[in-house]
Each structure stands twice: as structure tokens, then as C-alpha cells.
Amino acid sequence: MSPLSVLDLPQLYTKPSAKALLDTLALLTSAPSSWDYNADPDTKDGLDLDTQGEVERVQIDSEGVARYLTSIVSNSLKWIPDEEVKEEIWNQASLRLSERSGRTAMGDLNRRFTIPTRDGSFELNIHEPALTGDDLGLKTWAASYLLAKRLHLFDLIPPGQRDKARVLELGSGTGLVGLAMAGLGADVVLTDLPSIYTNLARNAKTNASIVEQNRGIIRTGVLDWTSPHSCTLFPEDVVDTNGDGDALSEKFPLILAADSLYSPDHPQMLVNTIAAWLSEDVDSKVIVEFPYRAAYLPEIASFRKQMTMIGLQILNEGEEKGFDDWGDASKDEDALVTCWWSCWGKNLPGQDS
Ligand SMILES: C[S@@+](CC[C@H](N)C(=O)[O-])C[C@H]1O[C@@H](n2cnc3c(N)ncnc32)[C@H](O)[C@@H]1O
Structure with missing residues (x-):
């Protein structure tokens, strides 16, 4: 027509x-x-x-x-x-x-996302404040929704497992990926910069009951990749970073990140942070999803190289398409983004990398 x-x-x-x-x-x-x-x-x-x-x-x-x-x-x-x-x-x-006029001119909004599970689905409510300046973490990006929907396919939480899967998310933004992982039943720490923290903590609070119902746990904190060894967690009812928090000390057998490479410094910073927090277990994993944006393809290449330099190899990878709603979203094809997901594991002695 x-x-x-x-x-x-x-x-x-x-x-x-x-x-x-x-x-x-x-x-x-x-x-x-x-x-x-x-x-x-x-x-x-x-x-x-x-x-x-x-x-x-x-x-x-x-x-x-x-x-x-x-x-x-x-x-x-x-x-x-x-x-x-x-x-x-x-x-x-x-x-x-x-x-x-594009997402930048819109006020705050709430989005509902349906997250598939092994045998059904659940819903998350995500708040996005009106966008200001360069705070990209106040919006939910296509790669995070794609990854949130993909998580259940990795069999990260085998049925009947007594100990909860412990997960760290880096650059959580509005929290969709980490909250989805917690809604699948994991114990998740969601982290980002101080300027993003208040909205992240708000979304954690909003979705606390569905996460609890699904036997997951959420904690939120500040982890700046420029100081990769330090992460401060704040109590559940604290939505700013002015008060005292607790230093996170444990390492994690699973690290997640979505849409985290958009400056030449990011690959090195992100990989250093992964190296700092990934536990020594032989089956530790890192799962990431990044959009192929023309300007940042070198960042993806650099990330791949640096991950191998810290002893990780790709176990599984693929491409899929999703929507970012920047700009004139009425032209849907313009908002269509191809994203690359990859699951990384330890490069064990005797294995080819
Ligand atoms: C494009 S947003 C993606 C947010 C979310 N993962 C998503 O896909 O919707 C990139 C995120 O990385 C975070 N980030 C950028 N630099 C960072 C740093 N130095 N330390 C921690 N987080 C950082 C931003 O604050 C932002 O939340």
C-alpha cells in the first residue's frame, strides 16, 4: 500500500x-x-x-x-x-x-520489556529519564534488549542448581540486561558510573518483586572502568552515591556487558575491568553484545584482540538485528542495528585460541 x-x-x-x-x-x-x-x-x-x-x-x-x-x-x-x-x-x-525530533527531545518514559525464559516469560519495567547531555546510560539500547532476550539460551542457570549463579554487569545503563539475568534466577550486581546510578537503582527497586518472585537477587553499585579494581555497592534504599557504600570484593564467574564500546579508550578499559573481576574458575564466562556502528568497528576489533590477550577465547558468537530508537523512528529501517553477541571462556592450556 x-x-x-x-x-x-x-x-x-x-x-x-x-x-x-x-x-x-x-x-x-x-x-x-x-x-x-x-x-x-x-x-x-x-x-x-x-x-x-x-x-x-x-x-x-x-x-x-x-x-x-x-x-x-x-x-x-x-x-x-x-x-x-x-x-x-x-x-x-x-x-x-x-x-x-528524536529521543533526545522526548521527556522521561517507562518501557515494558518481555523477557523470555526457558518455559515462559516475565516483564520488566524500565524507566528512562529525559535525556541530558552525554549520559548514554539513561536510555536502553538495542543490544541490551537483544542480549536480555538471548540470556536464557546460554543455560547459565541449570535447573535444580542450589547455589545461585553470581553475575556482574558492567555499564548497566538502565539495567535491562542485569535485571533480566536476575529475573532468570541469578544473583546479579549491576554497575555503572555515578551519573547513571540513581536511575539504575530506581529500576532495580521497581523490578525487585518480579526478581524476588523468580528467586533472583539484585545489588547495584558504582564501577568506573577507569578505576577497574574498585566497585562500591549501595544499600537498596539509597538512590544516590553521596552516602557510604560497601566495597565489593568477590570475583564473578560470569560478566555481562551490552553496547559498551564507543570511544577508542573503551576496549582497553573494559577488558582491564573484565580481567579484574572475572573469577579464576576454568568455566568462567563473559557474554557481551555490541552494535556494529560504522564509527566504532575498530573498537570491536580491538576488544576482540585484547580479550584474547587476557587468555579468553570465543566459545560461541553470532549476529542479530534490533532497533535503537534515536532520530526519526518512523523510518524503521534507519533505526535497525545489526549487533554482534559473543560468549567468551578461558583459553585452557593445550587448546587452540
Ligand atoms: C551506550 S550505553 C549502554 C547502556 C546499556 N548497557 C544498554 O545497552 O542499554 C554505555 C554505558 O556504558 C557506561 N560507561 C561508559 N563509560 C564507562 C566507564 N568508564 N565506567 C563505567 N561505565 C561506563 C555508560 O554510563 C553507559 O551506561
Whole structure:
């Protein structure tokens, strides 16, 4: 079906009904209906914005849409008698405009993510504050949702195992990967920089009951890869990093990280941090997932090289596609990212690397 033109939408000079305008504004949502990339466009699952319900997606040519939305925002809508309904129309038009300016212009939001398990699924609620400056960890990235959905396939928690799998996540951001791992029944420490900590701790608190129900444990802390040997954990009810925390001392048989390589320093810093916290067990593992962003391909190559230099080898790897919703998410293909996942283990004597 060819896309509709903005001229096919209800024009204000015809004094369209409030319902016609609200229905049109729902059609113009540019949030992706799903973060799941699926070759079958009829299969939907995944992203659910708190602020809106499911809407059927209709292709609308983006030419002139911003002008159309601006005309609604600046029109007095005199023919609509109900003041509250008018407010709602202006509000929805403003939201559509900010979505079109990209995620950076949007306010805070809550996303619900469905995480598959061996025999079902559970839901996580993730808060993303309005984005400010360079704090990339305040948004949930495609690689983290892909990895969160992949975790159950690694058989990291064999059924009937008495001791919980102990896991450290580096650069947790909003916490989706670490919380998913805890929701699968692991004992997880989620970490990031101080500026990201408050939102990370908030998301840990929000999802504490589903994690507990699934027999997992979560702790949160600050671990800056520039000081790779030091990690401070804060009590559950502390959502800032001003008070006293406890130094983490244990090492971990499993380390996770998603979308952590976007500066030339990152590969070395991340690998040093992995080396500092990975336990000596022969079956210790590191599982990472990174998007292939053209500007950062050398970082991925450097990460691979440096992981082998600390005695790790790839046990399993693959590629998959997911969505980042930066920019104009209405052009879904633009938001599509190919990500590389890999599971690393110890390079034992006598094995080829
Ligand atoms: C692109 S975000 C990815 C966040 C999350 N893993 C995801 O995929 O949604 C990169 C994360 O790495 C964190 N990070 C960057 N430099 C770091 C450092 N020196 N120490 C610890 N975390 C760092 C950022 O704060 C941010 O949360």
C-alpha cells in the first residue's frame, strides 16, 4: 500500500471532529511499535510506551507532517467545545512533534520489556529519564534488549542448581540486561558510573518483586572502568552515591556487558575491568553484545584482540538485528542495528585460541 499524504489527513479548515483529530494523532505516532526485528511484519511484541496504547501503523509520508502538527498546536480549535478534549489534542500533537525530533527531545518514559525464559516469560519495567547531555546510560539500547532476550539460551542457570549463579554487569545503563539475568534466577550486581546510578537503582527497586518472585537477587553499585579494581555497592534504599557504600570484593564467574564500546579508550578499559573481576574458575564466562556502528568497528576489533590477550577465547558468537530508537523512528529501517553477541571462556592450556 502506498503511504498516505499529509493532505489525506483531516484538514483544520474542514473543522474535523475531536475524535477524527485524536485518531489521526494516534496514527502519526513515530515510536516503533516493536523493538523486535522480525522478518514477518505481522508478528509484534516488545516495546510498550506507558503514554499510549497499541495503534495500528499506517504508512504516512513524513513530508509536511511536522507542519501539520504545528498547525494543530497553534490552532484555537474553536469548533471543539470541550476544553479538556482540546487540551488532549494539543498535548498529543506536541508529543508527536517531540517524537519526530528524536529521543533526545522526548521527556522521561517507562518501557515494558518481555523477557523470555526457558518455559515462559516475565516483564520488566524500565524507566528512562529525559535525556541530558552525554549520559548514554539513561536510555536502553538495542543490544541490551537483544542480549536480555538471548540470556536464557546460554543455560547459565541449570535447573535444580542450589547455589545461585553470581553475575556482574558492567555499564548497566538502565539495567535491562542485569535485571533480566536476575529475573532468570541469578544473583546479579549491576554497575555503572555515578551519573547513571540513581536511575539504575530506581529500576532495580521497581523490578525487585518480579526478581524476588523468580528467586533472583539484585545489588547495584558504582564501577568506573577507569578505576577497574574498585566497585562500591549501595544499600537498596539509597538512590544516590553521596552516602557510604560497601566495597565489593568477590570475583564473578560470569560478566555481562551490552553496547559498551564507543570511544577508542573503551576496549582497553573494559577488558582491564573484565580481567579484574572475572573469577579464576576454568568455566568462567563473559557474554557481551555490541552494535556494529560504522564509527566504532575498530573498537570491536580491538576488544576482540585484547580479550584474547587476557587468555579468553570465543566459545560461541553470532549476529542479530534490533532497533535503537534515536532520530526519526518512523523510518524503521534507519533505526535497525545489526549487533554482534559473543560468549567468551578461558583459553585452557593445550587448546587452540
Ligand atoms: C551506550 S550505553 C549502554 C547502556 C546499556 N548497557 C544498554 O545497552 O542499554 C554505555 C554505558 O556504558 C557506561 N560507561 C561508559 N563509560 C564507562 C566507564 N568508564 N565506567 C563505567 N561505565 C561506563 C555508560 O554510563 C553507559 O551506561
